[in-house]
Amino acid sequence: MITKTTTMLADNFNFLEGPRWHDGKLWMSDMQGRIVYTLTESGDRDEIVSVEAQPSGLGFLPDGSMLIVSMEDEKLLKYSNGQLSDYADLSPFVTGHPNDMVVDGQGRAYIGNFGYDLLGGAEPKNANMVLVTPDGAARIVADDLVFPNGAVITPDGKNLVVAETFANKLTTFDIDEDGSLSGRRTFGELPDAGPDGICLDVDGGIWVSGFLAGKFFRMEDGGTVTHEVDAGGKRAVACQLGGADGKTLFCLTFAGSMEEIAQGNMFAAVETVSVDSAAAGSP
Numbered sequence: 001m002i003t004k005t006t007t008m009l010a011d012n013f014n015f016l017e018g019p020r021w022h023d024g025k026l027w028m029s030d031m032q033g034r035i036v037y038t039l040t041e042s043g044d045r046d047e048i049v050s051v052e053a054q055p056s057g058l059g060f061l062p063d064g065s066m067l068i069v070s071m072e073d074e075k076l077l078k079y080s081n082g083q084l085s086d087y088a089d090l091s092p093f094v095t096g097h098p099n100d101m102v103v104d105g106q107g108r109a110y111i112g113n114f115g116y117d118l119l120g121g122a123e124p125k126n127a128n129m130v131l132v133t134p135d136g137a138a139r140i141v142a143d144d145l146v147f148p149n150g151a152v153i154t155p156d157g158k159n160l161v162v163a164e165t166f167a168n169k170l171t172t173f174d175i176d177e178d179g180s181l182s183g184r185r186t187f188g189e190l191p192d193a194g195p196d197g198i199c200l201d202v203d204g205g206i207w208v209s210g211f212l213a214g215k216f217f218r219m220e221d222g223g224t225v226t227h228e229v230d231a232g233g234k235r236a237v238a239c240q241l242g243g244a245d246g247k248t249l250f251c252l253t254f255a256g257s258m259e260e261i262a263q264g265n266m267f268a269a270v271e272t273v274s275v276d277s278a279a280a281g282s283p
Contacts, residue, residue: 002227006251006271010043013268015261016252018058018069018100019197020283021242026250026270028238029055029068032263036068036079039250039270041243049079057101059109059283061134067109071097076109076132088132093140095127100197100238102151102160102282107134108179110141110160112148119261129162131179141181142173150197150238152206153282161187161206163195170195170206170219188223197238197252201277207249209236216251218275229273237268246278 014032021027025038027048036048036055053072060066065080067087074091076098077084088109090098096114103109108131115127128143129151142148146167153160153175160173160181168190174183187206194212201207201218205226208217216236218227229236235254242248249272256267 001225004227004229004273004275006229006231006253006273009250009270009272010039010045011269012266013037013270014263014266015237015254016268016270017056017197017238019238019240019250019252019270020058020060021240021246021250021279022060023064026240026242027058027066028252028270029058030268031056031071032261032265034263036066041248049084051077051084054097056097056099057111059101059103061103061107062105067101067103069098069101069111071099074098076101076111076138088136088138090130090132090138093128093130093138095125098130100148100150102153104153104157104175104282106157108132110151110153110162112145112151112162115145115147118147119258124166129181133179141179142184145171149195150199150209152198152200154200155281161198161200163198163208165194165196165211168193168195170198170208172221186223187221188219188225190217190219190225193217196236197240199240199249199279199283200281201241201275202246202280203277205277207239207241207275209239209252211235211237216249227275231271234269240283241275241279247275249273249275
């Protein structure tokens with residue numbers, strides 16, 4: 001296995017999630033700061049839009065508009081031409097805060113949710129994934145998932161892979177013509193790692209953020225881990241490939257405990273590491 005270490009790019013954020021490389025910049029949600037940011041490869045940041053009910057997953061429609069998961073009010077929002085508007089109501093479908101999301105080339109959004117009140121100490125329950133089509137209609141396309149989190153869609157648009165955080169595994173689905181998910185199977189397992197955000201490379205590998213392990217892993221289909229990046233004692237929250245050549249892995253970290261994920265705790269950062277295989281698929 002190849003091991004690597006990161007270089008600090010930017011710090012002093014609350015808690016970062018949902019990184020996406022788009023239009024030459026890294027886009028990401030500061031959940032507790034309630035702001036969507038962009039970050040350049042040189043570390044320059046811009047505040048794009050404030051989302052008062054906590055932004056999480058991000059994605060882009062074919063016309064360039066941005067979709068934003070709004071956690072506390074259980075909505076999917078659209079940001080276009082400087083305006084934020086409601087896009088879909090997720091509340092009839094989710095049983096916990098919606099979180100990460102992946103959007104395919106047709107503009108179909110796949111959204112996971114906690115399944116229960118995680119931070120409130122509720123009894124754990126499995127959750128579903130919700131599909132929102134370009135007309136704003138929503139429906140459940142997968143269920144009985146253990147905290148569905150980061151997700152990717154392969155370049156051919158035929159498969160979706162989602163991290164089941166508290167099942168410590170990645171799960172693959174076939175994407176049917178109408179966007180439904182079928183053919184569920186295991187991509188690979190990461191015992192005790194707590195897989196969170198994920199991203200896909202051109203060689204079919206998936207970079208996985210191990211929240212509980214404090215490491216980023218590159219996994220191949222079948223479960224073989226080829227690379228490991230140590231987060232230096234911090235939480236490994238999410239990751240995204242990008243940069244001019246697609247070979248920079250942007251690593252979102254958090255230097256605190258679960259109990260310290262709160263507004264005002266500026267423990268989050270973006271760190272980078274150079275890798276061999278470039279970005280692919282969505283996100």
